[in-house]
Every structure is written in structure tokens, then in C-alpha cells.
Amino acid sequence: MTDVAKAGETRRRNxxxxxxxxxxxxxxxxxxAGTGPLLIVLIYSFLAPGSYGDVKWEFSPNGWFNxxxxxxxxxxxxxLADAHYTIFWRxxxxxxxxxxxxxxLGFPLAYFIASRPPGSRSIWLFLITIPFxxxxxxxxxxxxxxxxxxxxxxxxxxRLGLLVAPVQMLFTDFAxxxxxxxxxxxxxxxxxxxxxxxxxxxxxxxxxxxxxxxxGVLLRIIVPLTRPGIIAGSILVFVPALSSYVxxxxxxxGKNLMIGNLIELQFGQGRNWPLGAALSVTLVLxxxxxxxxxxxxxxxxxxxxHG
Amino acid sequence: xxxxxxxxxxxxxxxxxxxxxxxxxxxxxFNWGNYTNPELVKKFEETxxxxxxxxDYDSNDTALAxxxxxxxxxxxxxxxxxVMSIWxxxxxxxxxxxDQLENFKNVDPEWVNVSFDPGRHYSIPWQWGTAxxxxxxxxxxxxxxxxxxxLDPPPELVGKINVIPEMSDVMYIAIxxxxxxxCTSDLAVLKKTRDILTAAKPKWLAMEYSTIEKFAKGDFAAxxxxxxxxxxxxxxxxxxxxxxxxxxxxxxxxxxxxxxxxKNVENAKLFLNFIMDPVNAAxxxxxxxxxxxxxxxxxxxxxxxxxxxxxxIPEKFKSAGKINLACPPEVQxxxxxxxxxxxx
Amino acid sequence: xxxxxSVRRQSGFATVAMLCFFLLYLPIAxxxxxxxxxxxxxxxxxxxxxxxxxxxxxxxxxxEASWRSLRIAAIAAVLATACATLAALATTHTAPYRxxxxxxxxxxxxxxxxxxxxxxxxxxxFSRVKLWTGYSGLGYLILAHSAFCVPFAYLPIRARLESMxxxxxxxxxxxxxxxxxxxxxxxLPLLWPGVFAGLMLAFIISLDDVVITEFVKSSGQDTLPTxxxxxxxxxxxxxxxxxxxxxLLLSLSLVTVFFCLSRNRKKES
Numbered sequence: 001m002t003d004v005a006k007a008g009e010t011r012r013r014n015x016x017x018x019x020x021x022x023x024x025x026x027x028x029x030x031x032x033a034g035t036g037p038l039l040i041v042l043i044y045s046f047l048a049p050g051s052y053g054d055v056k057w058e059f060s061p062n063g064w065f066n067x068x069x070x071x072x073x074x075x076x077x078x079x080l081a082d083a084h085y086t087i088f089w090r091x092x093x094x095x096x097x098x099x100x101x102x103x104x105l106g107f108p109l110a111y112f113i114a115s116r117p118p119g120s121r122s123i124w125l126f127l128i129t130i131p132f133x134x135x136x137x138x139x140x141x142x143x144x145x146x147x148x149x150x151x152x153x154x155x156x157x158x159r160l161g162l163l164v165a166p167v168q169m170l171f172t173d174f175a176x177x178x179x180x181x182x183x184x185x186x187x188x189x190x191x192x193x194x195x196x197x198x199x200x201x202x203x204x205x206x207x208x209x210x211x212x213x214x215x216g217v218l219l220r221i222i223v224p225l226t227r228p229g230i231i232a233g234s235i236l237v238f239v240p241a242l243s244s245y246v247x248x249x250x251x252x253x254g255k256n257l258m259i260g261n262l263i264e265l266q267f268g269q270g271r272n273w274p275l276g277a278a279l280s281v282t283l284v285l286x287x288x289x290x291x292x293x294x295x296x297x298x299x300x301x302x303x304x305x306h307g
Numbered sequence: 308x309x310x311x312x313x314x315x316x317x318x319x320x321x322x323x324x325x326x327x328x329x330x331x332x333x334x335x336x337f338n339w340g341n342y343t344n345p346e347l348v349k350k351f352e353e354t355x356x357x358x359x360x361x362x363d364y365d366s367n368d369t370a371l372a373x374x375x376x377x378x379x380x381x382x383x384x385x386x387x388x389x390v391m392s393i394w395x396x397x398x399x400x401x402x403x404x405x406d407q408l409e410n411f412k413n414v415d416p417e418w419v420n421v422s423f424d425p426g427r428h429y430s431i432p433w434q435w436g437t438a439x440x441x442x443x444x445x446x447x448x449x450x451x452x453x454x455x456x457x458l459d460p461p462p463e464l465v466g467k468i469n470v471i472p473e474m475s476d477v478m479y480i481a482i483x484x485x486x487x488x489x490c491t492s493d494l495a496v497l498k499k500t501r502d503i504l505t506a507a508k509p510k511w512l513a514m515e516y517s518t519i520e521k522f523a524k525g526d527f528a529a530x531x532x533x534x535x536x537x538x539x540x541x542x543x544x545x546x547x548x549x550x551x552x553x554x555x556x557x558x559x560x561x562x563x564x565x566x567x568x569x570k571n572v573e574n575a576k577l578f579l580n581f582i583m584d585p586v587n588a589a590x591x592x593x594x595x596x597x598x599x600x601x602x603x604x605x606x607x608x609x610x611x612x613x614x615x616x617x618x619x620i621p622e623k624f625k626s627a628g629k630i631n632l633a634c635p636p637e638v639q640x641x642x643x644x645x646x647x648x649x650x651x
Numbered sequence: 652x653x654x655x656x657s658v659r660r661q662s663g664f665a666t667v668a669m670l671c672f673f674l675l676y677l678p679i680a681x682x683x684x685x686x687x688x689x690x691x692x693x694x695x696x697x698x699x700x701x702x703x704x705x706x707x708x709x710x711x712x713x714x715e716a717s718w719r720s721l722r723i724a725a726i727a728a729v730l731a732t733a734c735a736t737l738a739a740l741a742t743t744h745t746a747p748y749r750x751x752x753x754x755x756x757x758x759x760x761x762x763x764x765x766x767x768x769x770x771x772x773x774x775x776x777f778s779r780v781k782l783w784t785g786y787s788g789l790g791y792l793i794l795a796h797s798a799f800c801v802p803f804a805y806l807p808i809r810a811r812l813e814s815m816x817x818x819x820x821x822x823x824x825x826x827x828x829x830x831x832x833x834x835x836x837x838x839l840p841l842l843w844p845g846v847f848a849g850l851m852l853a854f855i856i857s858l859d860d861v862v863i864t865e866f867v868k869s870s871g872q873d874t875l876p877t878x879x880x881x882x883x884x885x886x887x888x889x890x891x892x893x894x895x896x897x898x899l900l901l902s903l904s905l906v907t908v909f910f911c912l913s914r915n916r917k918k919e920s
Contacts, residue, residue, distance in 0.1 A: 340881010
């Protein structure tokens with residue numbers, strides 16, 4: 001008995017050791033060139049700003065103080081840092097809306113591809129990624145070209161008599177949303193596809209045999225089965241969307257910043273690196289909590305139903 | 308890489324490329340994007356048999372951050388006057404004494420004893436220009452020479468204004484409009500400036516850099532922009548006029564300098580000397596549609612550029628312009644706060 | 652085929668899919684059209700011309716930057732996908748063990764951090780390394796790109812693995828297949844669509860990166876996006892459209908090759 005237990009224990013240990021070995025390359029890579037250097041940013045958030053950018057090596061809580069509170073430069077009263085909350089809230093709203101839009105468009109799209117004959121699926125997938133071979137900046141300009149006042153959409157609608165005057169779409173939050181959805185769509189479609197492609201259609205058939213409607217089958221069977229893909233896709237869209245940088249500048253017109261622009265401003269023209277660093281750490285923490293919360297709530301049942 | 312016909316031409320081409328391949332040295336230039344005339348580089352390479360590598364940056368702050376950290380491998384950098392003092396006091400530039408180079412005699416005396424580099428011990432003029440206001444005169448026919456165009460716009464222009472998101476230039480114009488001096492720390496003036504800016508912002512359409520097409524096609528009818536960009540815009544749309552805000556406007560100058568950790572100092576000096584030759588200086592200015600700091604360069608510039616009101620400042624507006632310099636850090640912090648508040 | 656088709660159909664899905672394709676390609680069409688513009692603008696049509704293709708081809712900086720972009724993206728995508736595949740194998744079909752959640756969070760970290768933050772951190776860190784070692788080649792950019800591409804490759808692969816049946820691997824193990832054999836003959840073929848999706852994501856993500864590249868690059872290491880960023884303040888000419896069109900053609904020809912290969916393979920089997 002004890003021998004069997006011991007053998008089992010050894011096997012388990014070896015398995016865990018192998019798993020660490022397998023993940024070692026990815027972990028090392030990220031530690032060196034991804035996350036590891038971020039410790040520098042964490043340290044910077046507790047330092048004083050240098051005279052013109054960079055930092056001075058002395059402790060200062062001001063970076064963190066300024067993230068949440070602001071001392072009025074004119075009457076010295078302390079209040080909540082209204083500008084930061086406004087920007088944070090706009091960012092959160094837009095990133096959430098982007099995720100939902102991407103899911104609403106991306107799910108049917110991924111489903112469509114997964115239900116093509118096996119030979120042509122890769123071709124359809126390629127078709128999704130081809131637009132992204134173009135340069136990101138020029139692509140963003142092309143989107144602006146489509147939605148501007150004399151752009152393709154407005155002139156088409158006016159020619160059809162649906163509009164009398166062009167609708168101002170460019171330089172609004174709507175334009176930012178459109179651009180963000182465009183850019184992030186493949187990040188939703190590809191993981192969804194990877195999950196849907198594996199879908200066991202016998203289960204779907206069983207659903208129909210039990211007289212479920214098409215929508216019922218979709219909601220009760222297909223969606224729960226592809227939950228891992230939905231989770232992966234949502235994270236891949238939501239998180240990078242939070243730190244969008246170019247799109248709010250080019251399509252949104254740069255009047256109303258998102259958090260990515262605010263952070264860049266502090267590291268750039270604003271020359272307040274500690275504040276930029278503290279804002280970044282705040283963003284990372286908020287996102288991590290959100291993602292863990294999301295995984296806890298959305299992740300468990302699907303994984304179990306299928307695993 | 309142009310395909311050449313004819314054996315002779317082919318042979319010459321081969322020789323030239325072989326010469327470059329076996330060049331005696333290298334030169335690494337770190338410059339603003341789309342700022343270094345390729346013809347100029349080619350001419351320099353062929354004259355001195357030096358291989359030139361151009362690397363781009365998009366803002367003074369990125370360039371400064373990269374060079375400060377070291378390990379970059381650049382020889383020459385082209386900072387603006389507004390940050391030059393930071394580069395010098397931080398010890399990032401080599402005191403290469405360009406004022407002792409042969410062609411230094413060509414530098415316009417006006418640009419020799421500049422406050423950001425007295426006597427030009429570190430840098431030489433690359434080119435210069437101004438930031439001002441832009442108006443489409445078919446939309447608004449009033450006087451364009453005032454910052455009120457974007458700070459207190461006439462009804463025709465409301466909702467059609469673009470302000471470039473360049474903090475130091477926009478703050479400069481706004482503070483001057485509010486009656487203050489550049490880099491002021493006078494809180495009363497700053498408060499007035501902030502109130503003017505916040506009140507004006509809802510009347511703006513956008514705050515972005517790429518403006519030429521949008522002015523040309525009518526998305527924007529007015530705004531704040533740089534002189535060189537406006538000249539290019541006007542070449543596409545004759546209705547565009549450039550205005551010099553009468554209460555004050557900033558002059559910028561970009562300056563070529565050798566870095567302290569440069570590996571090819573002698574080649575870099577050759578290059579500095581090279582671009583102080585009026586013919587070559589004209590190539591720089593023509594490429595970016597801006598004014599040259601080198602005497603006699605005008606002779607080699609196209610008529611439409613050297614006489615343009617954007618490049619040659621009309622006499623009556625000259626006194627309102629001052630060179631935009633770095634503000635002290637504590638003032639800079641106040642500006643950043645106002646700027647963040649404005650763009651929330 | 653016909654039998655499963657009715658089961659698979661969801662009403663309206665094909666319409667949405669077609670709409671998506673239409674919207675995805677609408678800006679691209681505009682972009683390609685202006686690549687053939689005779690004028691200097693990316694938004695004002697002045698007649699047909701190939702001048703921007705010629706000008707891009709003659710612009711050494713652009714040609715080198717394009718080539719560099721492609722090279723970095725290809726190497727980084729392969730590296731990131733390889734690491735991500737191994738990591739995905741290590742984090743699925745297992746009872747929870749100590750550090751599993753931490754590992755998962757760590758792998759996804761590069762996603763959570765705004766680019767500018769990673770960019771500044773890498774600038775500070777890599778600059779020190781450059782000074783110590785004296786090496787300032789493309790390696791830094793490849794490392795940085797691989798690192799932020801890992802989660803983009805990891806998530807689809809993991810999603811695929813999770814919806815896969817673990818018992819197949821166990822069955823193979825019962826038949827005394829070595830772990831390597833199991834991976835080669837059982838897991839990888841089943842995992843392939845996930846790996847493929849991950850690889851493509853990693854590739855386009857690397858191809859698009861601006862901010863991190865801008866901060867990490869050394870002398871003479873402009874990629875196409877950083878070259879373009881530098882132009883943003885001045886004038887953007889249809890030269891960029893021309894290059895993008897060439898990139899599109901390149902990707903299209905890749906699709907064609909891929910299509911022919913997969914057709915041949917099907918015929919053989």
C-alpha cells in the first residue's frame with residue numbers, strides 16, 4: 001500500500017517538475033524582456049521626478065499621492081484627482097464596449113469559419129488577419145478616411161437619401177470605439193475559432209433531438225462549450241484595449257485622452273516619470289483584479305462541464 | 308537602387324556603391340522622422356565615403372530619454388532649442404566647438420550667440436520656424452494674426468478647430484494671449500490661461516498632429532500649427548493662411564550636435580561642417596519647408612519656399628516672436644497639470 | 652456533410668460574418684486605392700500613378716525598415732509560439748498545483764501592462780545591458796517582441812487544449828508511447844489549429860508594435876511602424892500606402908501558397 005502511494009506521490013512530483021520545465025522558456029523570456037524590468041517602474045513610482053524627465057534617486061510619495069488626489073495649484077486645497085478618474089472611467093467604458101462589440105461580431109464570425117469545410121478554414125482565418133499585415137498607423141488613417149464627413153460611409157448614406165447632412169463620426173468616442181473594435185477583432189476571433197473548431201456537434205444534435213430551438217442550442221450548448229475560447233478572447237481584447245494609444249489620438253482626435261495617453265504624457269511631454277509609473281502600477285493592479293474576478297466567475301463552470 | 312541603362316552608367320554606379328561599401332567610416336544620425344533629406348545624405352556619403360545611418364525619433368522627450376540611458380550608438384542628434392539647455396547641463400553633448408569649423412562663418416549672426424548655446428560651443432542650426440495659427444479664409448475672413456482664432460473663436464470657426472497637442476507651444480501662445488511672459492510662474496496669469504483654455508476646448512474639434520489633409524479637405528477650418536506644415540498645407544489649398552499671434556508666438560530651432568559618447572566624432576564634425584555649406588543647408592530647409600540658419604542658403608531654395616510668409620516672417624510680426632526655451636521644472640509641473648486638466 | 656450542415660447552421664451568423672469581412676476590408680480598399688494616387692496626399696485623389704511604389708522602392712530607409720519588420724515578426728512569432736505551446740501544455744489538464752495560478756498570471760502579465768510602461772522599463776534595463784556587453788544588435792528587439800507576443804500565442808493554444816480530450820494522451824501513454832511521441836503524434840496534430848492561430852496572432856502583433864520598438868531600438872534599427880511614427884508630425888505620403896499594399900500582396904501570396912499546399916496534401920492522403 002505505502003509503496004503504491006509512494007509511487008503515486010513520486011509520479012505526481014515528477015509531473016509537476018516536468019510542468020515547470022515545460023513552462024521555463026516562456027517564464028524566462030517574460031522575466032527577462034517583459035515583466036521583470038517592470039520592477040524598475042514599481043521603484044520609480046516611489047521616487048521624485050527628475051528636473052526634466054527621468055527620476056531623482058530620493059524617496060517621494062508624491063507620485064502615488066497625485067494618482068488619486070490633487071492639490072489645487074491655485075488655492076492649495078486637496079481634492080480627488082478628477083482628471084484621472086474621468087480618464088480612467090472613459091477608458092474602462094470604451095474597453096468594455098469594445099469587448100462586447102468584438103464578442104457580438106466575432107462569435108458569429110468564428111462560428112461561420114468553424115462550420116466551413118475543414119480544408120478552407122485556414123483560408124478564412126487568413127482572410128481575417130490579412131488586413132493586419134498593413135501598418136497599424138496607416139490602417140488607422142484608412143479607417144478615418146472611411147468615417148470622416150466626406151468619407152465613404154457618409155457620402156453613401158447621403159447618396160441613398162438616408163442623410164441630409166454628414167454625421168460627425170470622426171473625432172468622437174464613437175470613432176475610437178469603431179477603431180478599437182476593428183483592431184481587436186482578430187484577437188477575439190482566433191481564440192474563439194480555436195475553441196469552436198473542436199466543438200462536438202453530436203452534443204448540438206442531441207440538443208435538437210430534444211426539440212431545442214436554434215437559439216436555445218446556441219445559448220445552452222454551444223456557448224457553454226466554447227467558454228474557454230470566450231474567456232481567452234475577452235481577455236485578449238479587453239486588456240490591450242485598456243491601454244490603447246494611437247486610436248484615441250488619431251480617430252478620437254486626441255481631445256479626450258485614455259489612460260494609455262495619460263501615462264505616455266507623463267513619461268513624455270509632462271516629464272513626471274514617478275506619476276507615470278504610479279499610474280501604470282495602478283492600471284496593472286486594477287486589470288489584474290478584474291481579470292482574476294472574471295476568471296473566477298466565468299471560468300469555472302465551463303471548464304468543468306467539458307473537462 | 309535606380310536601374311540604370313548603359314554600361315558606363317552601370318559601371319559608375321557599381322564603383323560608387325563599392326566605394327560606399329568600403330567606406331572609411333560610419334556616421335549614425337538620430338533625427339526627427341522625415342527630416343533628413345535623402346539627397347543630402349547621398350551627397351555626403353559620396354563626398355566623404357562615409358556610410359550614414361539615419362534613425363528616427365518622434366519627440367524631444369523620447370530622444371532625451373533614450374540618449375540619457377546610454378548604449379544607443381548614435382553620433383549626432385538634433386534637439387530643439389526648447390530642450391537644448393537640458394542636453395547641455397546633463398552632459399549629454401560633446402563640447403565639439405563647431406564654432407571653430409571652417410564653414411561656421413556661414414552661420415547667420417543672429418543665430419550665433421543664442422541663449423541656449425552661447426557662442427555655439429555644442430551645436431549648429433539645423434533649421435527653424437514658428438508655431439502660429441492657421442485659418443481657412445473662405446470660412447473666416449477676419450484678421451488671422453491673433454490667438455483668439457482658437458482661444459476665443461468667432462462663431463464661423465467653432466467646431467472646426469484643431470490644436471496640435473504640443474504642450475510647450477500651445478501653452479506659450481495661450482499664456483501670451485492671457486498677458487503673461489513665457490515660463491511665467493505667476494499664478495494669476497496661469498489661472499487666467501487655464502480658464503481661457505478650458506472655456507475654448509469645447510469649441511475645438513480635435514487635438515492632433517497630422518493636419519495637412521484635413522485642412523486641405525475642409526475637416527478643419529482653423530487651428531494651431533507649425534509654419535512648415537502650414538506652408539505644405541497651403542500648397543494643397545490656397546485658401547489657407549498662416550497667422551502670427553500678435554500677443555506673442557514661439558520660435559523653434561532644431562540644432563545639430565555631437566553626442567558625448569559618439570564613436571565617430573571626426574565624421575560627425577565633417578557632417579556639421581558639411582551642412583553649414585549654404586547649398587547643403589538649403590537642401591535641409593527645402594525638404595521640410597522651413598527657414599535656414601545659414602546665410603546664403605536662400606539662394607539655393609525654391610522661390611515658393613524662401614518668400615513664403617510662413618518662412619520669411621513679415622517685418623511687422625517679427626517683434627512678437629521669441630525663441631521657445633525650457634521652463635524651470637517647477638513651472639513645467641504647473642503647465643503639465645493645466646495640460647492634463649485640459650485633455651481629461 | 653449535408654446532414655451536419657443543418658445542425659451547424661445558426662441563422663444570421665453568415666450575414667454577420669460577411670458584414671465583418673466587408674467592414675474589415677473597406678478601409679483596406681481605401682488604403683490600396685490611395686497607394687496609386689498621383690498626388691502627394693493619402694486622402695485627395697489626383698489620378699492614377701505608380702510613383703509611390705517607385706519612390707518606396709528607391710527609399711532605402713523604407714526598404715530596410717520593411718525587411719527588418721518582417722524578420723523580427725517572423726522570428727519573434729516562432730519563438731513566442733514555441734514557448735507558449737510548451738507553457739500551455741504545462742498549465743492544462745492538471746490538478747491544481749502550487750504556483751499554477753501565479754504561473755498563469757505571470758505569462759499573461761505582458762498583456763496587462765500598457766506598452767509605454769514596458770517600453771520605459773526595457774529602455775532602462777536594455778541600455779544597461781548594452782553598455783555592459785557592448786552588443787547592440789537586433790537581439791534586444793527580438794527578445795522584447797517575443798516576450799509580449801507570448802500571451803497572444805498562449806491564450807488560443809490553451810483554449811484549444813482545454814477543449815481537447817486529455818484521455819487520448821493517456822491512452823497513448825498506456826500504449827507505452829514516450830512523452831515526445833505522444834506530443835508529436837497525438838497532441839500536436841490535434842493542437843495544430845490553436846498553434847496556427849497563436850502564431851498568426853503573434854506575427855501581426857509583432858508587426859504592428861510601435862512604442863516598445865521606438866524605445867528599445869538602437870542606431871539603424873527602425874522598423875516600418877517606427878519609421879511611420881516619425882512621419883506623423885509632418886506629412887504622410889501615399890508611400891506608406893504603397894508599402895502596405897506590397898505587404899498585403901505578400902500575405903495574399905502566402906495564403907495562395909498555403910492553399911495550394913493544403914490542397915495537394917489532401918489529394919495525397
